[in-house]
Amino acid sequence: MSKKVRVEHLTKIFGRRTQQALEQVKAGKSKQEILKETGATVGVHDVSFDVNEGEVFVIMGLSGSGKSTLVRMINRLIEPTSGSVYIDDEDVAKMSKEDLREVRRTKANMVFQNFGLFPQRTILQNTEYGLEVRGVSKEERRKKAEAALDNSGLLSVKDQYPNQLSGGMQQRVGLARALANDPEVLLMDEAFSALDPLIRRDMQDDLMDLQERVQKTIIFITHDLNEALRIGDRIALMRDGEVMQIGTGEEILTHPANDFVREFTEDIDRSKVLTAENIMEPALTINAEADGPNVALQRMRKEEISMLLAVDRKRYLKGSLTAENALDARKNEKPLEDVLDKNVQKVEKDTLVTDIFNIIQNSAAPLAVVDEEDRVVGVVVRGSVIGAMTDTDTGQADEKETAEGNTDETTESADKEEVNANA
Template identity: 50%
Template sequence: MNESTDNNSSEKVMVEIKNLTKIFGSKPEKADKYIKEGLSKKEIFEKTGQNVALKDLNFEVYSGDIFVLMGLSGCGKSTLLRCINRLITPEHGQIIIDGNDISKIEGEELLNLRRYKIAMIFQSFALLPHKSIIDNVAFGLEIQGVSDEEKYKKAKDAIKLVGLDGYEESRPSELSGGMQQRVGLARALASDPDILLMDEAFSALDPLIRGDMQDELLTLQENLQKTIIFVTHDLDEALKLGTRIALMKDGEILQIGNAEEILTNPANKFVEKFVEGVDMVKVLCASDVMKKPEPLISIDSGPNNALHFMEEFGISSVFVVSKGRKYEGLILAEDATKAKKEGNKLADIIKTDIPVVKTTTSIADIIPVMADSPYPIAVLDENDKMKGIIIKGSLLAALARMEVI
């Protein structure tokens, strides 16, 4: 298996899978020796009649990630998801959740794991048709034994979170498919689990509604920072949602990485074939093409300093930041020259009406912004701190590299 070499040692591991194997059949032990010998899933089935669903898997999922399990039907992704919350018990291996091995737990301990630690959202909405929306959302809390007052408060908060406030007393049949899936999401969020398992959660929706739900999930994730393991067979969905993506085939993980790594450095011919034809302009984002944000000057500085940096770097403008590199705007050479003569401060001449983008903004969205702006583009993080600068030259160079790839 090929995995990104990025150093994630500083990130908390929420889910760790070690040597996980699942075999369907009456005599799974017959398949074990052939797994150790490295035979394929097909070869093992032909020899033993046992179906190797998962084959010696090893990976980690970090806190706050959307970790996408992607692959064709029958690759084992849904089986793996169900092993993680023990709806399916594996033959071998460890499933370590927040430092605790849950691969062998049973009874009340297993029930509590599903009640408090992990929530699952299925492709089918699995709503109770005879109950109102608020009662559907509160159902998991009811099972936990939460008081009526508290469970309805939490249910209302979750309903509001997914944009369905006002529909509390409606029935599922009165809602559209997208709204019903929001109810399923609200029900999962109401119990405030650390981990969300989502099995083809949006695949039953129409394309436009599906896109809206993907956007909704990303927006919620910015605020909630849950650990999400998301199963899909749709490459575009995986590329849009995944912090990291695991591409599976025949019960094995062929490659783990972020979207750019998988697209630009496929581990083998299967991965290469799987991702061919993807529009790289839609996948790569500002952080992939930006330059270091140099030079920057402090808002407390003066026009002389601004002109000095422009001369030293051979540029006609410079970005201004306040404490902690928080973005304030842009200073142009002609404005700095005029301010120097008139004794004005930088704060008096900062241009604040120029376009900026976030680190996650796609190149497809940056291109029209760049075309309409005579200035460099500032790249900001979620806290409006300067992370980089995009100029036309660096954007064109990135596009040229994509043509080569």
């Protein structure tokens, strides 16, 4: 996957004694120490990261964390004190004003929190504006603007004015205007923060749907962790101008880099972020095409279980096999295929835990977890789901899973005894 944007050791210091403050930054002094000694404020401190082409990369943090300063340095709305920003291997920080203007017009467009629409222009005219500034012909810019509005579901209101639209629709226009320029990178600074919660969620859905169609590289700024987890492929979490951790939502929740990240994420509902892949266990299987009931019973006895998943040679799911059915197959000399339960429920490995709960609560058996090609990669048991939904501490989740497992063992003890006696 190619790197679309590279940020290397980016630093921004506000104030007069920037050189002295920069030296102190390099010496490892804190933001507070530098402010006290120089009067200068460190907005961003030695930040580095890459953004992949087509990725939604979220930069998040509380007010004053430096996230908005950081995104504005990417297109040099704010001049960096030191460091580099590369878009397609071109250093934005060293560009001439003319080259920078061209980058802002064609490569990296920005969507702001306050929409930035012209009240005297129609929705179509607002959407055409960036193309108009670039000198695109009237016919061509109208065609591109209408296509962008159509993509955003706004073509029917193209002749209306901003004050005739709701806040959510105005923000859609702002997004459509940016997309009309067909930018390679879209910078979104708290783009949905001014919207009501329900409208904000709709805009998040719209952005994700739009991204599926247009596949832009998006750098999205937010202070809302739930929003970051919902739309971001990866997240950079900032504090006091520094990046605390970069990773997927799952990585940040399951492996916080430090106490700050752990505390920041402790109230998040993990069931809406963690997936089957995070909580699954190795699948104990039998090859239904090659193995017989004796092999199945022996494996059950060794593993002290009373059920196996049956797969073919390529690990495609064929069904489940209980100890009772394996004993029946051996007694009556039946092939395993004849005694399999074909109604095994399965989930894809990226299925959210909250969705798995609705499935597994009505299932007596574990769920099979399959990959993109529908091959078995693991199983999910009820205890793992309950642990993921109720605990923020891994150790507690493990204890609950063990307790749940002991309960399952009790209900299956009769089957185990029969297997051990007859296998």
